[in-house]
Structures are given as structure tokens and as C-alpha cells.
Amino acid sequence: MADKNDRMKIEKADKIGFCFGVKRAIDILEKVARERGGVETLGAVVHNRQVLQKLAELGVSVARNVEDIRGDVVVTSSHGISPQLEEEIRARHIEIISTTCPFVLRAQVAARRLAEAGFLVIIFGDAEHPEVRGILGWTKGRGIAALDDKFVAGLGQIPRRIGILSQTTQVPTQFTAFVNKLIDTAFIRDSEMRLIDTICHDIRERQAAAIELAGQMDMMLVVGGHQSANTNRLAELCSQITQTHLVETAAEIQPSWLEGKHRIGVTAGASTDEQMVNEVLKSLKA
Ligand code: SF4
The missing domain is CATH 3.40.1010.20 (4-hydroxy-3-methylbut-2-enyl diphosphate reductase, catalytic domain)
Known part of the structure; x- marks a missing residue:
């Protein structure tokens, strides 16, 4: 997508929005939260604060560890868990709803x-x-x-x-x-x-699309959680090619970054809601 005016061209990477695994995990979690009027997750289900805030509105709360779980059911994240942790949870008679990415x-x-x-x-x-x-x-x-x-x-x-x-x-x-x-x-x-090649194909495509775009831009904005591993990796890859900033929200964009920049590329981590990317694009255009 290209947006042109006299001074600035803003372009979005081809591969953007939730990856398959994160989308699947959020869908499962939202369904369970709606059916039960709320549910706990073991750790953050995705490393993105804005997504977690939305989930909290549905009654999703985060248990930091097994001892923290108060209810009799817990949802585990797309990152998966070890069999030892599974056993520890079951020993407490807590049901596990897994969202482990395939x-x-x-x-x-x-x-x-x-x-x-x-x-x-x-x-x-x-x-x-x-x-x-x-x-x-x-x-x-x-x-x-x-x-x-x-x-x-x-x-x-x-x-x-x-x-x-x-x-x-x-x-x-x-x-x-x-x-x-x-x-x-x-x-x-x-x-x-x-x-055994276990690198996710979504991540491969996302990284390739970001690298390609970065090669044509004066600056890249990578939208996503500061704690998100895949978002940080995208930023690291883009920064090897052009000036790059990782932002969680549009509010983090510093006007000084844009000075003298004519071509700005935007990409996002696998756990970044497309709505957040659109807000960044809107803010850049403004
Ligand atoms: S990035 Fe992780 S959660 Fe998303 S599809 Fe790939 S392996 Fe699954």
C-alpha cells in the first residue's frame, strides 16, 4: 500500500497483522472468556500490551505462575508449555485449555x-x-x-x-x-x-517482506510490543538496512524522527493488532 503526497511516501509491508498462531490463540481465548464470563491465562498469552488490555475487557486475567491461578481452568499461550508444567497444573486439579501454535x-x-x-x-x-x-x-x-x-x-x-x-x-x-x-x-x-528446520513460515515471510521494504525506505517503523521477541528481531533486521524505530503505539512516534524523511515504511510483529498499525499510519499521514 502506498500513500503519496508532495513530501512523504508511506508504505506498509505486505505481511502484517496477527500471525496464524496468535490469531488462533486469541480466538480460542475470547471464546472461552465469553462462555465462562472470564478466564485466567498462564503468563501473557501474547507479548502485546494493547491486545492484553482488550482481552482484560472480556474478563481475561493473567496468572504469573501456577501458584497464582485461582480458578479451576487456565488457558496456556501459543508459546506452549513443558510436560513438567502441564503435570504441575494438573496435580492441582486445574483444567488446561491449550492454545499452543501448531x-x-x-x-x-x-x-x-x-x-x-x-x-x-x-x-x-x-x-x-x-x-x-x-x-x-x-x-x-x-x-x-x-x-x-x-x-x-x-x-x-x-x-x-x-x-x-x-x-x-x-x-x-x-x-x-x-x-x-x-x-x-x-x-x-x-x-x-x-x-530440523522449525522456523515458522509466517516469520520467514514477515522478515523477508520487512527487509525488502526497508531497502527502499529512508526510515522504518516496526509496530509491536517492546517485549515481543519477533518484533525486536524485525526491528534488528530493518536497522541493518535503514534507520529504524520500534513503537508500541502511535503516541511513541517522535516528530524529530520524520525530519528529512521522504519514504517511510511500516511493518509489525506477529502479535500486533492491525488496528494499531492503522493508527500508526493515520498518525504518520497527519
Ligand atoms: S509466529 Fe509463533 S505463534 Fe505465530 S504462527 Fe509462527 S510459530 Fe505460530
């Missing part, structure tokens, strides 16, 4: 199968992110999450069988670079390495 589920199944087949599972991802914590749980102690190959030095003996997969929202080229380093450092005689 692409995250695929990564969980891959991790479980690799671990059961005797592989050390290496996840290219942020060990503190809920999705990665969940996937690690499925390896039942036979997994490691890392963003570089430094962990290899601490392994003692390098295992012969190594399985590698990725957090769904990582950047494909960075994943490939990580795998190449592992081949250089941890590929030993008679070893076996199995690589």
Missing part, C-alpha cells in the same frame, strides 16, 4: 523424538523465552538452548549424536550461521547431526 507443537514433537532417539537436542534460541523453555522441557533433560556455540566448551565430552532445531521466530540466516559453527566445533569422528 508450529510450536511441531518443534516440541521434534525435540521429544530426537531426545528419545538418544540425541543431545540443541535449540537455537533464547533460553529464557517461554517457547524455548517449553521445547526444552520436552527433551526431558537432554536439551540445551543457545544463541552461539560457546556452550560447546562447557560440554566436557561432545556427544556423537546432536539434533539441532530453532526457536520458531529466529532469523533463518542466523540459524544457518549457528549450524555452520556447530559443524566446525562439534562435528567429531563418527558423529551424527540431525537438523
Whole structure:
């Protein structure tokens, strides 16, 4: 979409709005909240404050941990949870309504199968992110999450069988670079390495569309939660190409950013409501 006037052209990336998994999670959550007159989620169901505010109006509240859950049912996020956490919740006789994204589920199944087949599972991802914590749980102690190959030095003996997969929202080229380093450092005689591509196709398309647009713009605005991993990654990718700012709302746009800029591109994270993107576009045009 292009909007032109004498001084400024504003263009929106092709791939924008909720991704399939976030939309599905919100639909399930809204339905449950309406039927029950409110429900608790374990942690934030999406990393976007504006979306969470809207959900709160439907009676959705966030339990920070299992001890925090007051009711007898809880909705888990699209990031998925570990089997250990599932067990802990069920032991308290709390029903679980899962909104785990099918692409995250695929990564969980891959991790479980690799671990059961005797592989050390290496996840290219942020060990503190809920999705990665969940996937690690499925390896039942036979997994490691890392963003570089430094962990290899601490392994003692390098295992012969190594399985590698990725957090769904990582950047494909960075994943490939990580795998190449592992081949250089941890590929030993008679070893076996199995690589499973678990990067989500929505994220691939979103990143590719943002990169393409950034190449034609003087500045990019990435709309999304400051805490959202995939939004931050989009901003990081765009900033390698042109001046980039991550904004959660239109109110965060600083007029000084726009000085001397003639072509402004807008993209958004997978958990950003399209309405928020439209507000940013409206504000830019104004
Ligand atoms: S970004 Fe991809 S993996 Fe994550 S919730 Fe969305 S569709 Fe699922």
C-alpha cells in the first residue's frame, strides 16, 4: 500500500497483522472468556500490551505462575508449555485449555523424538523465552538452548549424536550461521547431526517482506510490543538496512524522527493488532 503526497511516501509491508498462531490463540481465548464470563491465562498469552488490555475487557486475567491461578481452568499461550508444567497444573486439579501454535507443537514433537532417539537436542534460541523453555522441557533433560556455540566448551565430552532445531521466530540466516559453527566445533569422528528446520513460515515471510521494504525506505517503523521477541528481531533486521524505530503505539512516534524523511515504511510483529498499525499510519499521514 502506498500513500503519496508532495513530501512523504508511506508504505506498509505486505505481511502484517496477527500471525496464524496468535490469531488462533486469541480466538480460542475470547471464546472461552465469553462462555465462562472470564478466564485466567498462564503468563501473557501474547507479548502485546494493547491486545492484553482488550482481552482484560472480556474478563481475561493473567496468572504469573501456577501458584497464582485461582480458578479451576487456565488457558496456556501459543508459546506452549513443558510436560513438567502441564503435570504441575494438573496435580492441582486445574483444567488446561491449550492454545499452543501448531508450529510450536511441531518443534516440541521434534525435540521429544530426537531426545528419545538418544540425541543431545540443541535449540537455537533464547533460553529464557517461554517457547524455548517449553521445547526444552520436552527433551526431558537432554536439551540445551543457545544463541552461539560457546556452550560447546562447557560440554566436557561432545556427544556423537546432536539434533539441532530453532526457536520458531529466529532469523533463518542466523540459524544457518549457528549450524555452520556447530559443524566446525562439534562435528567429531563418527558423529551424527540431525537438523530440523522449525522456523515458522509466517516469520520467514514477515522478515523477508520487512527487509525488502526497508531497502527502499529512508526510515522504518516496526509496530509491536517492546517485549515481543519477533518484533525486536524485525526491528534488528530493518536497522541493518535503514534507520529504524520500534513503537508500541502511535503516541511513541517522535516528530524529530520524520525530519528529512521522504519514504517511510511500516511493518509489525506477529502479535500486533492491525488496528494499531492503522493508527500508526493515520498518525504518520497527519
Ligand atoms: S509466529 Fe509462527 S510459530 Fe509463533 S505463534 Fe505465530 S504462527 Fe505460530
